Amino acid sequence: MGWVCSRRLVGASQSAYSLSRSDGEEETLQELSELTTSAGAQVVGSILQRSPDPDPATLVGRGKVREISAGAKGVKADSVIFDHDLTPTQLRNLEQVLDLRVIDRTQLILDIFARRARTREGQLQVELAQLNYLLPRLGGRGTLLSRLGGGIGTRGPGEQQLEFDRRRIRARIRRLREAIERVRSQRALHRAHRQERHCLTVALVGYTNAGKSTLFNALTGSKVATSSRLFATLDPTVRALELESRRAVLLSDTVGFIRKLPPHLVAAFRATLEELEDASLLLHVTDASHPEREPQDAAVRSLLGSLGLAATPCLHVWNKADLLDPAEARRLAAGDSDVVVSALKGDGLEALRRRIEEGLQQDPIVEAELELSSSDGEGLALLYRLGTVLSAHLEDRRLLVRARLAASLRERFRARSLAFRETPAGA
Ligand code: GTP
Numbered sequence: 001m002g003w004v005c006s007r008r009l010v011g012a013s014q015s016a017y018s019l020s021r022s023d024g025e026e027e028t029l030q031e032l033s034e035l036t037t038s039a040g041a042q043v044v045g046s047i048l049q050r051s052p053d054p055d056p057a058t059l060v061g062r063g064k065v066r067e068i069s070a071g072a073k074g075v076k077a078d079s080v081i082f083d084h085d086l087t088p089t090q091l092r093n094l095e096q097v098l099d100l101r102v103i104d105r106t107q108l109i110l111d112i113f114a115r116r117a118r119t120r121e122g123q124l125q126v127e128l129a130q131l132n133y134l135l136p137r138l139g140g141r142g143t144l145l146s147r148l149g150g151g152i153g154t155r156g157p158g159e160q161q162l163e164f165d166r167r168r169i170r171a172r173i174r175r176l177r178e179a180i181e182r183v184r185s186q187r188a189l190h191r192a193h194r195q196e197r198h199c200l201t202v203a204l205v206g207y208t209n210a211g212k213s214t215l216f217n218a219l220t221g222s223k224v225a226t227s228s229r230l231f232a233t234l235d236p237t238v239r240a241l242e243l244e245s246r247r248a249v250l251l252s253d254t255v256g257f258i259r260k261l262p263p264h265l266v267a268a269f270r271a272t273l274e275e276l277e278d279a280s281l282l283l284h285v286t287d288a289s290h291p292e293r294e295p296q297d298a299a300v301r302s303l304l305g306s307l308g309l310a311a312t313p314c315l316h317v318w319n320k321a322d323l324l325d326p327a328e329a330r331r332l333a334a335g336d337s338d339v340v341v342s343a344l345k346g347d348g349l350e351a352l353r354r355r356i357e358e359g360l361q362q363d364p365i366v367e368a369e370l371e372l373s374s375s376d377g378e379g380l381a382l383l384y385r386l387g388t389v390l391s392a393h394l395e396d397r398r399l400l401v402r403a404r405l406a407a408s409l410r411e412r413f414r415a416r417s418l419a420f421r422e423t424p425a426g427a
Helices: 025-038 062-074 088-098 105-116 120-137 159-196 212-220 263-268 270-277 293-306 326-333 349-361 377-386 407-416
Strands: 008-014 042-049 079-082 101-104 200-206 237-241 249-253 279-287 314-319 338-340 365-373 388-395 398-406 419-423
Touching: 025 042, 025 105, 042 062, 062 088, 079 088, 079 105, 088 101, 088 120, 101 105, 105 120, 120 159, 200 212, 200 270, 200 293, 200 349, 212 237, 212 249, 212 279, 212 314, 212 349, 270 279, 270 377, 279 293, 279 349, 314 326, 314 349, 326 338, 338 349, 365 377, 365 407, 377 388, 377 398, 377 407, 398 407, 407 419
Parallel strands: 008 042, 008 079, 079 101, 200 249, 200 279, 279 314, 314 338
Antiparallel strands: 237 249, 365 398, 365 419, 388 398
16 A cells, blocks of 8 residues: 655655754755655755745745746656645645655655555554545646556546546545544453453654664564664564563564654554553663664653643663663663663663562552542443542432552543542551
């Protein structure tokens, strides 16, 4: 699925909404190049736009369109990639003027996701996100249904054909949603089994290419495809993590985060990220040698916040220590929740295991009485999933629940409860 990658592309970054030079446009453009390479294409040129005054029809101004056109033709590019999301109209207009395939950031990320999805669930989710993206854009050059294996030729489809395509896509979207629901309930079942066996979960999170999969392999001795390409991990992978205390702990590897991840993509990967909700401890992995490590970390923290996970205990794992100056490595290791490792060389892993043990021990089980609004079925379901519900009944349109839960989840449930009272265990 997804577009067959062109050989030659030209990247264009539009930064109309930020005027200053210091806003990191060059870095984002550099990242767009990395993403493009990751999608299997070759970057043959790039253009930066700093217009304060975007043209709503084409996003970039008319002069810039001419510049892109001349630049792209000069290097025989067959596609232009925008580091920005384009509306369906902008996409069509640009393709018409440029006479080239136009791709925006979401489409590029979706394409990479499509190439990396390994499990059935991941593949279904990516296809759903791709079709939802495609539907309003149908008819554009880069979005013919033929790209999805529909067998339509390269000529632009007529209205009748478009309507037929739309109907087919809507039907496929319905089937995909049903299939995803089935897979999700299977996952919930697996999770419930794990919970019954009192397994704790430690989850790896981090910016794409930080080295999560390498660390996952190093800690669990398993073989998950690692790749210098971005997003090698799309589907969560769960393996047993051997710790000295012999506690049953599972380590889960998740999809790499990225700046400017479109919100609907986050939604598309909700099931992937649901894995994180169950985690007792997060390992936030950073490529310590990356010049952009701070904004990358900030992006990860903000995504964790938007997923309601800001309060989950977290160890900051500074990876790729082999590429660091030793003094810098020592400085980074000084923090209470910081560990410096080289997943590739296996350095610092024993210390990391110890810190994981400590981190997990700091999360005792507490007992609490909660009052949830009777319409907060989701809260109750979450409580069933993450804790042990001892009793639950409805009174005055309120759900009164007694439950055991990890102390780290306290704040999350306090925030959504009408009343929250911790009780001595067994009271
Ligand atoms: P996504 O799947 O994109 O989220 O990536 P990831 O965070 O899982 O990264 P992955 O483990 O695939 O590693 C990315 C690249 O970094 C690979 O080329 C690894 O070999 C390299 N890498 C990982 N850990 C280290 C390390 O400790 N030192 C060095 N020098 N390279 C590393």
